[in-house]
Amino acid sequence: MDEVRLLCDYASDYLDVNELGDFTPVTFEELLLNIYPRKVIAPPESAPETVAAARTLVDFLLATEEIGGKMAARMRALLDRIEPEMPIALADTSKFGMAKSLFSAMGADSLEEGDVSVSAAEEPAAEFCDCPGCSPLPPARLAPREMLAESALRVPLVTDARRLVQWMLAGGRTPTVKGRLRVRDAAEATAQLAVAAPGLLWELAVHTGLVEVEGTAIFDGEDFDPLDTWAAVVEFLVEKETGGAVTGDLSLDEELYGLCDMLYRLQAPVPIPLVMEYLEEIGLLDDGEVDVAEAVRGLAYCGIAERSEETLELTALAVWGLREHYTDLGIEAPEAADLTAADAPELIEGLLSGMPTEMAEADIEGWLRSRTPQQAATELLGAASGAPSVVRGIAVTIVDRLGPDAEPAVRRFLDETELRPHAIHWLSTRGLAAPALSQEEVLWMSVDMLALAISAAEDDPETFAENMAASGPPAHVIEEMWRVDHPEVVEVLELLGRSLNDQNVAKAARKAAFKARSRAIG
Incomplete structure (x- = not known):
């Protein structure tokens, strides 16, 4: 039932499905071949389970007379066609949204809970100690x-x-x-x-x-x-x-x-x-x-x-x-300030303070509600311009929530070297006209996304390794990362070298890290 609930939530959030009767065959096509690949960290082999949940939802819609028999038949036929296509879509990294790309390296739970703060790797509840000062308290x-x-x-x-x-x-x-x-x-x-x-x-x-x-x-x-x-x-x-x-x-x-x-x-x-x-x-x-x-x-x-x-x-x-x-x-x-009325730099700084997930999510939603998509994108990307990767990562993750109405604002950042790959990715994933990403830009963005995960990966290396195995960059990409002119490329490659479970890929990362260090020295 969790999968069915997630289908309904995403349909409501992204496809304007406000009533069960609003579901159409196109809704399922968008959910399974577009929304899921962009938003959900899931291995390709999980696709049959999600499609099965969609079929269960169709059965429910028919049983409750939200749809008729002909509509149900069309939906089932579409799901039959989608089933072999969905694993391919889940494995296609070019379809990943910014949030998924960022948090696939940090932990699946972070994305599903909507957390964009660096406190995403907090200890499980049962791990907390009540010793005074044992671990920092959240705002x-x-x-x-x-x-x-x-x-x-x-x-x-x-x-x-x-x-x-x-x-x-x-x-x-x-x-x-x-x-x-x-x-x-x-x-x-x-x-x-x-x-x-x-x-x-x-x-x-x-x-x-x-x-x-x-x-x-x-x-x-x-x-x-x-x-x-x-x-x-x-x-x-x-x-x-x-x-x-x-x-x-x-x-x-x-x-x-x-x-x-x-x-x-x-x-x-x-x-x-x-x-x-x-x-x-x-x-x-x-x-x-x-x-x-x-x-x-x-x-x-x-x-x-x-x-x-x-x-x-x-x-x-x-x-x-x-x-x-x-x-x-x-x-x-610490006391958490209300970030809904803050400017973009204050919003990002507040999120970086490690506030709990639901509080951060509520502040982000309130902040976005008080601005048009263009205003939000302009402020966030402006705050990210020239900023460290962690600030840039949070900014582009929030911008990834915005729809096509933000296009003019995002397009203006195509001229900024550090934001250009993110802007191209944002435009292309929405089917909007965009320049092709060069190989150098693909590599730079891969390093930039992984740089955001360094802190969380050090706190929970096992989860990081598991997520990298499921959705990390392939070996041939890692081998070329040393060429990237990114201030944290060495740290990223060293992290991959000591964290990846595949020893061959980990070795390639260590060799690339050596090259990156040598390049920096030279």
Whole structure:
């Protein structure tokens, strides 16, 4: 079903298919022979699976009466013709769009998620360590303070803690000598206030300053500030012993910092199975199943996380509170600026800061919506002119999202040496008139694209090698790369020489690197 969903998504994004009834035979031809080869990193042998998904979609369209029998027959006949052609199209590197060409060397997941930041090779969720400063935190997008303050006032955990304090004061009740809630008061609070964990609420109230305890006397706390209190609530939940009162599981309560840290780093809805995998990785499922539904209810009650369908994510309040906590611990926790109103250089710089994928994608879409295609292409390619390869790579990757309306702007950059190959590629993949790429330009663009992948490849050489084996340049191209007048040609060839699985091709890359170094010295 994932393939069917992807077909529908691409049809909607690129072919103006807004309703299922909008599908036509031409839609499938464009999807399978044009869009897929340009956008999807997939080996040629995967074509039958995609065609089979298209046939399943046709069956569904017919069964739901979105199309008639004659239309279904035409679609099936077309798919029969496409099936032997699609593997050829997937293997044809001249059909690759900029995004695919760039990210095929960086990792298939990067492209499918739409990530254009250099944080594409982030560690899997289960790999994160909760040691302070162990790995850099991604920039966080914070909600407005006014909105956060209003939300903090409505968190059930906080409102119940305030109710408990008022109830204690109104009844003249006193805590124990150690400042704890007395057993009889806890039982009465459960019955009268309908709160499940009065002991936890009282400890929270004392910790956050909602109430002051002196001996066995209690007093009104200091003036209540929603965000100051909320910051103390988050610190209490992730650092103090809560005995299972938060999630219903003692061990999970003890690992709440790690779970929140994982969600903070991803800053996106995380599928529940992946959360379970994380819990298994840290050993919480060894002795029995965690009741995920109860845990999620507890986290929602505390204002930490929320569940949407089959995913889990931090609330905006939790993101703010965790950032405050990280800062208190001395951990750098950058804030992500809203890039939708930035100029092109600021947009690219922000994307290079390593923001999470979904945040980057939302900013790019918002940035593009506020400009015409020509304006966007002019600004982005202008920012890339004379810039390092990583900046150029991000710029041309975003420009690759633009349709033919951007043609005049892209065409103006045919006169710039570093952008000319990219501009020619952009024009030709859209069927627009374009000069032929010279052999030197093909080589230069190959080096330029691979230069963008150097950082990610060093972080994850195995994934890089796998993707290069599936869609990297052939040996005869690598052998000639040493001739390219590109500032990073030596680094690219050395990377290929130590990363490629095919030993003959790797040897050719090392020889080419030697020639490139010798040429630079000469």
